[in-house]
Amino acid sequence: MFLSFARIIKFSFQDIFRNIWLSLVTIIILILALFTVNMLLVVSVVGETAVGAVHDKIDINLYLKTDAKEEEILALKAKISELSEVKEVTYVSKEAALKNFTEKHKENQEILGALRELNINPLTPTMVIKPVNLDVFDNLINKLNAYDSEIIESRNFTNYKTLLGKINNITKKVTDAGLMLSSIFVFITMLVIYNSVRVAIYTHRRQISIMKLVGASNYFIQMPYLVSSIIYTLFGVLAIMVIFYPFLSLLQPYLETFFVGYNINLITYFYGNAFNIFGLQFLAAALINIVASLIAVRKYSRV
Amino acid sequence: MIRFYNVTKTYHKSGKALNKINLHIKPGEFVSIVGQSGTGKTTLVKTMIGEEGIDEGKIVVGGWDITNIRQREIPVLRRQIGVIFQDFKLLSKKTLFENVAFAMQVCGGSSGKIKKIVPHVMKIVGLERKVNDYPQEVSGGEQQRAAIARALVHRPKILLADEPTGNLDSLNANEIIELLLRINKFGTTVILVTHNREIVNNLKRRVLTIDNGTIISDQAVGKYIL
Numbered sequence: 001m002f003l004s005f006a007r008i009i010k011f012s013f014q015d016i017f018r019n020i021w022l023s024l025v026t027i028i029i030l031i032l033a034l035f036t037v038n039m040l041l042v043v044s045v046v047g048e049t050a051v052g053a054v055h056d057k058i059d060i061n062l063y064l065k066t067d068a069k070e071e072e073i074l075a076l077k078a079k080i081s082e083l084s085e086v087k088e089v090t091y092v093s094k095e096a097a098l099k100n101f102t103e104k105h106k107e108n109q110e111i112l113g114a115l116r117e118l119n120i121n122p123l124t125p126t127m128v129i130k131p132v133n134l135d136v137f138d139n140l141i142n143k144l145n146a147y148d149s150e151i152i153e154s155r156n157f158t159n160y161k162t163l164l165g166k167i168n169n170i171t172k173k174v175t176d177a178g179l180m181l182s183s184i185f186v187f188i189t190m191l192v193i194y195n196s197v198r199v200a201i202y203t204h205r206r207q208i209s210i211m212k213l214v215g216a217s218n219y220f221i222q223m224p225y226l227v228s229s230i231i232y233t234l235f236g237v238l239a240i241m242v243i244f245y246p247f248l249s250l251l252q253p254y255l256e257t258f259f260v261g262y263n264i265n266l267i268t269y270f271y272g273n274a275f276n277i278f279g280l281q282f283l284a285a286a287l288i289n290i291v292a293s294l295i296a297v298r299k300y301s302r303v
Numbered sequence: 304m305i306r307f308y309n310v311t312k313t314y315h316k317s318g319k320a321l322n323k324i325n326l327h328i329k330p331g332e333f334v335s336i337v338g339q340s341g342t343g344k345t346t347l348v349k350t351m352i353g354e355e356g357i358d359e360g361k362i363v364v365g366g367w368d369i370t371n372i373r374q375r376e377i378p379v380l381r382r383q384i385g386v387i388f389q390d391f392k393l394l395s396k397k398t399l400f401e402n403v404a405f406a407m408q409v410c411g412g413s414s415g416k417i418k419k420i421v422p423h424v425m426k427i428v429g430l431e432r433k434v435n436d437y438p439q440e441v442s443g444g445e446q447q448r449a450a451i452a453r454a455l456v457h458r459p460k461i462l463l464a465d466e467p468t469g470n471l472d473s474l475n476a477n478e479i480i481e482l483l484l485r486i487n488k489f490g491t492t493v494i495l496v497t498h499n500r501e502i503v504n505n506l507k508r509r510v511l512t513i514d515n516g517t518i519i520s521d522q523a524v525g526k527y528i529l
Contacts (some may be wrong), residue, residue: 214454
């Protein structure tokens with residue numbers, strides 16, 4: 001059994017190296033298909049991070065009058081906290097707001113200079129309200145709009161829902177395009193593998209006829225071609241691992257610039273999930289290639 | 304050893320290739336099957352090795368009813384029947400030794416067994432000094448000897464020779480027939496398909512004559528009658 005298996009592997013490598021150019025083309029097509037699939041994964045991770053980033057930023061600011069009394073503010077905070085749509089309410093006093101503002105613009109001397117010239121704290125105290133989730137956002141805004149309090153100076157209701165909708169829409173479109181591209185590559189890969197096996201069988205038709213003549217089993221005749229398709233897959237997946245990590249290293253600085261302040265590290269993600277990502281890709285690609293090879297072998301090995 | 308009971312085989316395009324063939328070849332016999340081209344000789348050989356199915360009748364080889372043989376059983380049958388052809392069917396990129404060893408390799412023979420058996424059969428066919436030569440470096444007769452050696456590695460009970468001398472000059476042809484007779488002496492049943500009148504007449508063995516898919520003559524010590 002082991003001997004037969006060893007010979008199958010040997011014949012399989014012989015097939016690959018005797019048709020080296022065809023084998024290389026097959027592996028390159030496989031790499032392209034896997035690259036598209038991995039790009040799809042990158043888009044998915046980036047999309048999730050973008051949506052997460054916007055989710056983090058979703059809050060509603062109620063600007064209060066500067067002369068609002070402490071007990072009035074605390075009473076308002078308590079009332080708002082009671083709303084079922086509210087997850088958290090934070091009160092930012094005038095002093096805290098000024099401190100935050102100064103910290104945020106510490107690099108900008110013009111702004112800080114203008115602030116010094118004013119000689120007073122122009123900022124108003126703020127009530128920062130976080131909704132439970134995005135679905136209650138509209139409802140909460142309606143309630144806050146209807147809420148009448150003398151200490152409310154103004155309201156800032158940025159429409160995050162539209163922004164998230166746009167991000168989700170872009171991510172979905174990119175994913176759809178990627179899926180279509182992946183499907184095309186998977187189909188091309190199947191065709192190329194099918195043809196590689198067909199050509200390999202054509203090249204070895206004399207050998208196959210002799211094998212049949214002397215009593216080789218169908219299993220022994222067909223297995224090398226199936227093993228070849230697994231070897232193509234293995235080379236393809238190893239190659240994509242070698243190619244994709246440097247590619248991620250190139251991409252990472254741009255993502256970090258874009259998502260400043262957010263933890264997005266594709267290299268860590270791909271390292272952490274390497275076994276799942278590339279293992280599953282290997283299994284899926286091997287399965288597809290075995291099916292393509294099996295069809296070709298069944299059809300053409302009757303010499 | 305081989306029995307055909309009312310075997311009929313029809314091809315869609317060319318009609319009946321075998322028509323109610325009844326045949327009994329006993330173990331250890333040397334039988335020549337003769338006939339013009341296209342009379343059904345090769346079809347007869349193909350049905351014996353399971354390469355072609357039949358439409359009617361029954362075929363038994365070595366006590367095994369192969370009439371409805373399954374695909375996965377064919378390799379087992381092929382290991383019991385050695386076959387040689389007019390075009391030798393050797394692999395040009397392998398030496399004669401490797402060609403013969405290949406038959407054992409693809410059937411799972413161990414390296415030790417290959418090293419023991421291959422030199423032995425190469426000696427039987429008289430090629431012990433040509434083991435490292437490639438097919439294109441030796442004569443047609445020697446190529447056919449290598450093909451015979453390959454057919455013998457599984458120690459078959461039957462050796463089927465389909466026009467083995469068709470590509471050879473008379474000297475080489477006679478040597479191949481001598482070799483087949485020697486193999487027959489060891490107890491192997493030999494079936495020779497040929498249309499070489501001289502060879503058949505010199506053999507003085509059983510001759511089956513086929514015409515239009517029918518056995519028209521079966522002589523114990525026969526002559527080429529067509």
